[in-house]
Amino acid sequence: MSRLNHLKSKWLSLTIESLRINDGVANRWFSTLESYYTPTPVRCYHNFNHIDELLTLHDRYAPVLKTPNICQLAIWFHDVVYDPTKHDNEDKSIEMFKSFAEESHLDGVTVDRVSEYIDATKHHTKIPTTNTDQDYFLDMDISILGREPNVYLEYSKNIRKEYIHVPEQQYRVGRSLILEKFKELGESLYKTNEFKRLYAKNAVDNLQSEIDRLSDESQPI
Template structure:
């Protein structure tokens, strides 16, 4: 499904099929890296599935989709610049593909916004950061699977280091007035997300 989504998206903006195939191969390879357990192709599919429910509220659907595909193209547990590095790759690849400059710039800004998940003046960006955090509001079983996958991605760190960092992430999210910035995702996930985060925080502190 994702292959078709990407092919159709790219075909609207470029006739270079070889470039499209190479780009998709790069994206698929990065998200299929053996060190990834959560930030995988499945994560992209889940994001796009959720976003389809708000497609009529999105101003620039194509650019939002491209931001989804590229937002975690670089993901290393030991790096603090994943978002910046992913945005850089997106800008390079979309420029090579001849994607409009202003849309390319928007895409890179959207990707950078997934670093802190703060409220944006651009509603499409808010949809991206909300759907990136949608897993927080899923049921208990899905949330636990997510936490286990994240822990596996950070398995280079011993528990005392990982737990300290994870607690900071959770506390940052819980301090937000709203985890989800758009009405749709707030209504759908906010309450459950806060319950999941509080429960995880309690486990980490015990």
């Protein structure tokens, strides 16, 4: 099965089978998601590949989630609007989710919770929460930071491609500042014990490696 067909199957299972959404609405919205998440020069990382990775993690941790459908909806919509030159992507993504929710007749609690999850991605590590499901969602979203070094390297290159409009020297400085803030958090970068154990050490190492590359102008980024 192709990745696209796999994703469509996951989407239809969530929307039609679990949420009882009209199949016409569900299929139409998958086409919308596909049109937004298709890889482009500004979506070298934030595309359907990223969504697929998060859905795989969602399946792994679904047994410990209290409301897995809410978490999965947040995964599908959290990056649906993505323009690296803008600063309102999360807000626009929430607006699009609410359009889907209205057409799908989702209940108000679901709409509010999914919107909160998406909004929390604005300031990942600064969000204090007692919502364990949201913690898992946020950890899933930055799990890439703690992946194998070669996977992280490819991720870092794709982020640079998305921000190719930023001059190289400016990118090196700005990106380094962001990564330093993440690295300083150490284990606290992740909120759940599982992700701390599995990803925290690798994340710190990966972040330091990229910081070193960014500070060495002889190193390509």
